[in-house]
Amino acid sequence: MIYCGIDWAERTHDVALVDHCGQLLAKRHITDDAAGYKILMDLLAEYGDTEENPIPVAIETSRGLLLAVLRTGKWQVFAINPMAAARYRDRYSVSRKKSDPGDALVLANILRTDMHAHRPLPQDSDLARAVAVLARAQQDATWNRQQISNQLRSLLREYYPSALAAFESWRNGLCRPEAHELLKAAPTPTRAARLTRTQLQAALKRAGRQRGIAAESDRLQEVFRADWAHQPLLVEEALGKQRLAILVQLQAACTAADDLAKAVEEAFPEYPDAEIILSFPGLGVQIGARVLAEIGDDRTRFADARGLKAYAGASPITRASGKKSNITRRWVKNDRLNHAGYLWAFSAITASPGAKAHYRKRRDDHGDWHAAAQRNLFNRMLGQLYHCLRHNHTYDETVAFPDGSVAARAAVA
Known part of the structure; x- marks a missing residue:
């Protein structure tokens, strides 16, 4: 057996090949371009790489053009966590020396000794x-939008509390087009107090509002002209300019999140198993796409549902030593899938009578806190999703929660 290790870098990569005894057979320094990829392919072919017997490859990344090239063939590619690679490095050098060719050799030896563990x-x-690309990008854009929105809210608290009071009753207040138009028309509370009803109505119309404009403008004028504390005029103007800069970032983040959400809505329904995923309560297009992005459609990826649950951080973990034993939640997990699972379970509580009964049972009978009960619900529904995808079945409430469905029907009766 021949094993290949690639130390990935931004512009160049180091390649090492070892045999089953750990003997270094070849090493190369290749560039991150088509010419470098051809050198890698020729090197693998020179040492017996074929479609029937491909050489396994270890690398410290799971994305990029090099991975795309390796995915076109029959190679088994192992993405080794950099922290795990650093621990393996200590087996070959107690002095903790480090070099890129040495790291490539370490990665190749990881497959030689512990390929079964990766x-x-x-x-x-x-x-x-x-x-997956679109769903993760939309998730990142949503997080970025929330982060910038929090920055804007924090700044408004320093000098412009009337704006927060004016937008408080709106859903997604600071992210709404009406809020953006009003903040552009009045960067400071002093200017906001001078806005007339006509100006307020014009700002609402520019934002796309079509109903209740007159009543809303009267409410806004009353809020802006109420008695509020003010910063000194020069400080207020400076804060207004800072707020305009943050507002530009927030508008761009809102546009990116909305555009990517539309792209996900167009792409996800084309996926063959989208009907199965969307049949689960609490899973819409956006959350369903995020779940698909993290679990993929390779049915051999997880040996059983337990592996998927551990990967998502839904199942508990036991730490035992001697007479001491502690059961706690997992800290090492797929954070994206875990976050999607939190939203999924939260929505399922109101969308499924069985899920709600299961959640209440965890809270009342087992004494779980809200987050722990939701995590347990996510753990159970993730196992159901694994089963449905493996057997090509849609969700069935009576099968998923037989006890909860009976309790729900009895409560209704």
């Missing part, structure tokens, strides 16, 4: 990977 990259379809 999971190869899943062989997901191109459509599933495309949905």
Whole structure:
């Protein structure tokens, strides 16, 4: 057996090949371009790489053009966590010396000794990977929008509390177009107090509002002209300019999140198993796409539902030593899937009578806190999703929560 290790870098990569005894057979320094990829392919072919017997490859990243090239063939690619690679490095050098060729050799030896302990990259379809790109980008854009919104809220608390009071009754207040138009028309509370009803109505119309404009403008004028504390005029003007800069970032983040959400809505329904995923209560297009992005469609990726639950951080973990034993939640997990699961379980509580009964049972009978009960619900529904995807079944409430469905029907009766 021949094993390949690649120390990935931004512009160049170091490649090392070892045999089953750990003997270094070859090493190369290749560039991150088509010419470098061809050198890598020729090197692997020179040492017996074929489609029937491909050489396994270890690398410290799971994305990029080099990975795309390796995915086109039959290679088993193992994405080794950099922290795990650093621990393996101590086996070969107690002096803690480090070099890129040495790291490539360490990665190759990881496969030689412990390939069974590492999971190869899943062989997901191109459509599933495309949905994953869009879903993760939309998730990042949503987080970025919330972060900038929090920055704007914190700044408004320093000098412009009337704006927070005016937008408080609106859903997603600071992210709404009406809030953006009003903040552009009045960067400071002093200017906001001078806005007339006509100016307020014009700002609301520019934002796209069509109903209740007159009543809303009267409410806004009353809020802006109420008695509020003020910063000194020069400080207020300076804060207004800072707020305009943050507002530009927030508008761009809102646009990006909305555009990516539309892209997900167009791409996800084309996926063959979208009907199965969307049949689960609490899973809409956006959350369903995020779940698909993290679990993929390679049915051999997880040996059983327990592996998927551990990967998502839904199942508990036991730490035992001697007579001491502690059961707690997992800290090492797929954070994106775990976050999607939190939203999924939260929505399922109101969308499924069985899920709600299961949640109440965890709270009342087992004494779980809200987050722990939701995590347990996510753990159970993730196992159900695994079963449905493996057997090509849609969600069935009576099968998923037989006890909860009976209790729900009895409560209604």
